């Protein structure tokens with residue numbers, strides 16, 4: 093098996109037993125070059141099993157408050173909305189931009205952005221609750237000025253899923269990503285991030301590859317909100333001091349990814 097990011101060789105890395113109806117033992121492999129780790133078992137299962145597993149997880153967690161799993165979730169979500177509000181106010185993101193939260197879930201992020209209705213919502217796994225959600229037909233390639241994904245990249249199943257997201261951007265479009273990106277994925281089956289439906293574990297090196305492949309020219313990381321912004325036009329990037337800016341992907345997290 094080859095790494096879908098850098099074409100390096102994927103080697104056996106570890107296993108974890110979930111003991112679920114649709115997922116017993118999950119096998120993980122790691123790229124010897126960029127360190128990307130994927131859940132081979134999830135990548136190779138039939139799509140119907142993958143969907144059944146997602147439903148199984150949803151049912152298992154629906155009575156659990158999201159705050160139990162991720163205590164900082166709501167606080168971070170508000171910080172993310174505040175950052176977007178600020179970037180719109182200072183003109184880094186335009187008020188007239190076509191913007192979407194890809195994988196918006198219940199749409200809280202959009203609701204917290206001060207500019208009401210600025211951030212449209214899309215979620216492939218939710219029935220469209222109202223017209224504020226875009227339909228799949230409205231997700232035309234190269235039609236968005238801004239695409240944000242929060243806690244989506246760890247659910248992507250390879251290059252085609254990554255392409256689906258970045259293809260939405262206009263040539264000068266801006267992307268924002270929140271996911272866990274570490275220097276090195278720990279070889280620890282008790283690591284909190286090994287959730288049954290987390291299938292792709294990103295490293296700084298893998299993200300640097302993606303950053304270059306998709307022709308981004310500047311990256312800005314905002315620590316409090318845990319958001320990476322990626323720009324095609326570096327000249328436009330004039331950001332407040334609480335952003336870390338680089339002409340390559342900002343590889344901020346070097347420590348072991350435990351919380």
Ligand SMILES: [Zn+2]
Nearest residue numbers: 095098123126
């Ligand atoms: Zn790789």
